[in-house]
Structure formats: structure tokens, C-alpha cells
Amino acid sequence: MFLGITCEIKDFEDRSFVLEFVNNPLNDYAELPKHLAALNFSNMICGIIRGALEAVLYSVKCTYAKDTLRGDLNNCIKVELIKKIIYKDD
Numbered sequence: 531m532f533l534g535i536t537c538e539i540k541d542f543e544d545r546s547f548v549l550e551f552v553n554n555p556l557n558d559y560a561e562l563p564k565h566l567a568a569l570n571f572s573n574m575i576c577g578i579i580r581g582a583l584e585a586v587l588y589s590v591k592c593t594y595a596k597d598t599l600r601g602d603l604n605n606c607i608k609v610e611l612i613k614k615i616i617y618k619d620d
Contacts, residue, residue, distance in 0.1 A: 546610040548595060549579075554605045562599050570594045576607055587615040 537551035556572045570576075576592035583590050589612040596602035 540606075546608060549607045549609065550596075551605050552603075554598065557597075557599050557605075560599060567600060570597065571599055572597065572605070579607065579609060583609075584615070587617060589613050589615055 534555070535551050535553060537549045540548040540550050554572055554575075556574070560571050562569060562571060573594060576594060580590055580592050591610045591612055593608050593610075594606070595608045596604055596606040598605055
């Protein structure tokens with residue numbers, strides 16, 4: 531995966547799955563102050579996943595479910611399929 535991150539696919543359902551990974555290099559030198567605890571610092575990874583899937587004609591919703599910066603043991607991103615994009619030729 532991106533940035534040398536290895537992940538596992540968990541909770542695979544019909545239209546969604548969860549990517550779970552332990553190490554996130556974007557979090558290595560980051561620390562969130564208490565007043566920004568709700569910030570998803572590595573939300574850029576969700577944008578990368580969403581953009582890559584849109585390039586192959588899938589519209590998805592990516593959300594951070596767990597983040598080690600917020601005290602969770604692992605990082606988890608939930609990916610939900612919204613629709614398959616139909617490309618019409620002119």
C-alpha cells in the first residue's frame with residue numbers, strides 16, 4: 531500500500547470493508563493537542579484511496595474509524611461503495 535504501509539482487510543461486507551494497519555508513517559512525528567483531538571491528521575490517506583478508486587470508476591466514501599493519535603491501538607479506515615461510475619462515450 532501507499533508509503534510502505536501493510537494492512538489487513540477486516541469486516542468485509544457486500545458494499546464495505548475496513549482497512550486495518552498498525553504503522554502509519556504520517557503519525558511518526560505528529561502529536562495532537564487536546565483541543566484538536568477530533569482532527570483526523572492522516573485523512574489524506576482516505577483521499578488517496580478515494581481518488582485511486584475513482585480512477586477505476588468506483589465512487590466510495592472513506593472515513594477514519596480508528597487512529598493511533600487518538601489513543602487507539604490500530605489505524606482503521608472504513609471504505610464504503612457508493613456506486614459504480616458509468617462512463618458514457620460521446
